[in-house]
Amino acid sequence: MISLNKITKVYNDKAVVNNFSLEVDRGEMCVLIGPSGCGKTTTLRMINRMIEPTSGEIFIDSRDVKKIKPDLLRRSIGYAIQMVGLFPHMTVAANIAVVPQLLRWEKKKIKNRIDELLILVGLSPAEYSSKYPYQLSGGEAQRIGVARALAANPPILLMDEPFGAVDPLTRTKLQTQFLNIQKELHKTIILITHDLDEAIRMADRIAIMKDGELVQYDTPENILSRPYNQFVYKFVGTDRALKRLSRINISKFIKSAPSVDEDFSMDKVNQACEKCRWVWVTDSKHRLIGWIDRKILSQTTSIKEALVPVSLDEIAVTEGASLKEVLSIMLSSGLRTIPVTDKKGFLIGEIDMSIIERISAESINHYEKS
Amino acid sequence: MNLKSFSPDKIAISGCVLGLISLFPGWFILKPHRLSAGMSVNLPDSAGLALTILVGFLWMSCFVLSFAGKNDLQHAILGITADVILIFVFIFLSMASNNLDVKTHVSARVSPGAGFWLTMLSAYIVIFAAEKKLEDRLIIKNIITWTAPAVFLFFLFTRNLRNFSVVVEFAVQRQRFIQEFLHHIILVAVSVFFGSIIGILLGILAKRSKKARNPVFFITDISQTIPSLALFGLLIAPLSVISFKYPFLREIGIRGIGNAPALIALIIYCLLPVVRNTYSGLAHIDKSVIDAGKGMGMSKMQVFLKIEVPLSAPLVLEGIRISSVQGVGLTAVAALIGAGGLGWFIFQGLGQAAPDMILLGTIPIIILALFTDGVMRMIIKFTANKVKKQKDHNRL
Amino acid sequence: MKNPKLKNWLILIILFAFFIVIISNIDWWQRALHFLFRDIENVIYPRVPLIAMLGEHLKLVIISSGLTIITGVPLGIWVTRSSMRDFLDIINNLVSIGQTIPPVAVLALAVPVFGFGLIPVVLALFLYGLLPVVRNTIAGIQSIPEFVLDSAYGLGMSKMQALFKIEIPLSARLIMTGIRISVIINIGTAMIGAIIGAGGLGSAVIAGLVQDNVAYIMEGVVPAAFLAILTDRFFSNIESIFVYNQ
C-alpha cells in the first residue's frame, strides 16, 4: 500500500533521513519510533509531500506520489500533526469539515459526517460541535485532531505523536479508543511515537529508527524477543520480557477449569475434588463466586461452610487480557492459578503460572547481531 | 567554488540595482533665491562624467560583492564600499554648492533632488544587508554605520555645505533657530518629565485598585484618541476664560494660547503609553518572586523598591520612550497655538510658501525624534541587561 | 460573551446619533457658543458651514485611509510570502524608522515635494497611514503559530486557500488594530492639512487661531474630537469580532 524506496533527505549537507525503505501493507498500523531528532517527522512528511525527498521514491498503491499534485494528494491522506494544530477561529465542527469542504461535499453529508466522527471519537456532537478549540482540554483537542484527519474517510492516516500532549491515563484511554476505531475502519496507518509501550500496544509492526536509518522493522513480538542489535536491545529496555507478555493474549493458554455449582450435593463435590486440590464454585447462572479446597472440604459438612468467596476484580482475568495482566494478578494475589471469566463473570477456564514461565524462557536474552 | 556557498544576497542586490538607477534622475536643484522654482541638474553635469562613472563602478563592485558567500570580510567590504559611495555623495553636494554663482545671487542655494535621495536609500539598503550578514561583529558594524554621518557632519562644520539650501536658511535665521530648538527640547523634556511621573503614579494606582483601573484607562485612552490640534484647541477655551477671571495668571504666562495649553496637552498625551506600560510591567511580575521577597522578611515598601521597581523598569522606560518620541512630533503642532518650538519654522514656512524654511523645521524634528528613540532604546537595553543579570544572580 | 459586544455597539449607535443631531443643528451651536463667549460677535465660522467642513474632513480621511487599506494590507501580506522572506527584515526596519518620524513632519515634507492643495495632503496621509497598517499586517501574519499553517497545508489546502481561510482570518484582529491606528492618525493629521489648503475641520481652527476667535476654534475642535472617538470605538468594536480565544 505505502512503499518507501531508498528515501534520502539532506539538510545542510547532512542526511537526516538516509536510504530509508519501508513497506506498509493495506489495513496495517506501522509505528515509527526512535530517539528525538532521528528523522521520524521528516520521513512522515515526505509521504504527503510536505517535504520533498532529496532522492528515492515513494509509492502509494503503486502510484508515484511525485506524479500527484500535493494538495490533492494531501486531501486523500489524513494527517494529524505533532502539535494538533486545530484552527483557533473555527468551531470544532468547522475544523472537522475542512477537508470535506475542500472536496466540495454536500452540506448535509458534511453535517452527518461531523456527527458520526464526533461519536466515533467519543464526544457528544450536541455538546462539542459549536465549541471553539480554546474551550477544549488537551485530550479532547487531540481527539478532534484525529477526527479531522479521518474526516474525508481517507484510506491512509499519518499521525505524528497523536497522543503526545496528554497525561498517561488519558493517553491509555485514547489509545484503546483508537484501537477500537481501527478495528472498525482498517485504515493503513503510520503513527509516530516516543513511547515504546504505546508502540507495542498499537502496532502491527514497529519500525525503529536511528540517525535517519531504519534499524529494525518487525512485529512487536519479534522486536521484543529478537532485537536486531545492541541499539534495539537497549532501546527496548530490561523489562522487555514483561513488555512482551503484554503483547500476548491469554486465549490460547486457557485450560478448562474444574468447577461445581453451589447447589451441588456434598457427594458430587467430593467426587469433583478427588482429581484435584481445589475446585471453582459458581452460582446457578455459572457465575464464579469462590473456590473450595479439598482439605477444608473434608472437615466441613456443607458447601457453604467450605466456600472461600472471591472478588472477581482481585483474582480473575477476562478473556481479552494479556499475560502481563495475568502475571500481575498472580503476584498480587499469591495464587499460581487464576480463573478466567467473561465480562459478566461467567467462568470460562483457568490459567497457570507454568505458561508464563515457559513463554518467558522463550524470549532470547541476547540480540541477533553482536 | 562550492555551489552551496554561492548564495546571492537579494537585499543587497536590489540596493545596488536601485543605486545604479539613481545615477540618472536629477541630483540637485539650483535656486537663485528662496522662493524661485529652481533648475534641476544631472549628476554628470554637476560632478563631471568621470566621477559619475566612478560611482557607477563602485555600485557595480557592490553588486559583485553581493554574490559573495559566507565570508565576513566580503560583507565588511560591501558595507564599506557603500560608505565610500555615501562620502562621494556628500562630496558632490559640497561641489554643487561651492560651484554656485554666489556673487550674482546672494542667497543662491542648492537642494537635493530625486537622484540624491534615491542614492541615499540604496546605500542604506546595502549597508543594512551587509550589517545583517555581519551579525555579531559589533566593531566593524559600528564603523560602517557611523562613518557616513561623521563625514556629513565634518562637511557641515567645515562650511563645505554652506550653500546647501537648509544651511542657507539656517544661516539667515541662526538666532531664532537656536532659540526655538532649545525651546522645543525644553517643552518635550518638561512634558515628558511630568507626564511620566503622573503616568507612573496612575499606572501604580491602576494596578493597586481595581476600582480605579477602568476609569484611568478610559480617560487616558480617550485623550490619546483625540487629534492633537483638537486637544490643544479644547484647552484654549477654558484657559482663556480662567485667565480672564484671574488676571494674575496672565502675568505668570497662563493664557488661552502659548505654553500653558501646550504643556498641559503634551502631558496628557504622554500619559497613556506610560500608564499602560507601568501597569503591565507591574502585572507581569511573577507572583512567586514577590512572595519570595515577603518570605525573606521584606516590608511592603522594600518589596516595592527592591523587586517591583527594578523588574518593571524596562517596560516603564519603553512607555517613556514611546511618549518622548511622540512628544517630539506633537510639540511641533504646539507651535500652531503659539507655543513656539521647531514647529514655528514649519508653519511660518507653510505660510510663506518657503520650502527651505519648512525643511529647517522638519529635518531637525526628524533627527530629534530618531535621536530620542535611539538614546531611549540604548537606556532600555542597558536596564534590561542589568535586570536580567540581577535575576540570574538571585537564582544562583 | 455576546452581551458586552452588543452593549458596545449600542453605545456607539447612541453616540453617533447624538453626534449627528449636534452637527446638524447649527443654531444650537450658535446659542451655546454665544453663551460661553459673550465678548465674541461672530461665533460661527462664516466661510464654510460646519456640515461642509465635516464632509471635507471625512472625504480627506476616507480617500487617504481607503488608499492605505487597499494597498497596505496586500503589501503586508505580500512581504510575508515565503518568496519575500529575505526582504521582511529591511521592510520592518524601514517601517519602524518611518513610524518614529512625526506625522506633521511627513505632512510638512509633502509641500516641498508636491506643493499645496488637497493632493499633497492625501498623499502624505496615505503614505504615513501605510506604516501602522503594513506593520500590523506583518505582525498579525507572523503571530500565527507555524503548526497551524502546517496543519492547513497538511490537510491539503493550497497556498491561496490557506491564505484566505487561515492566515487572513487569524490575523484580522491585528490588521484591524493597524487600520484603527492609521485612521485615527489620519483624522488628526488631516486637521493640520487645512494649512496646506485641504479644507476640513482644521480650517475653522486655523481661522480661529489667526483671528483670535475661540468660538471658531471650538467649532472645529469639538466635532473633530467626537469624530475621532466615534471612529476609534467603531474600529474597536470591529476588532473584538475577531477575537477567537476567550
Ligand SMILES: Nc1ncnc2c1ncn2[C@@H]1O[C@H](COP(=O)(O)OP(=O)(O)OP(=O)(O)O)[C@@H](O)[C@H]1O
Ligand atoms: N527544515 C530543516 N532544516 C534543517 N534541519 C532540519 C529541518 N527539519 C528537521 N531538521 C533536522 O532533521 C533532524 C530530524 O528532524 P525530525 O523532525 O524528523 O526529527 P523527529 O524524529 O521527528 O524528532 P522528534 O521526536 O523530536 O519530533 C533533526 O536533527 C532536525 O534538526
Ligand SMILES: [Mg+2]
Ligand atoms: Mg517529530
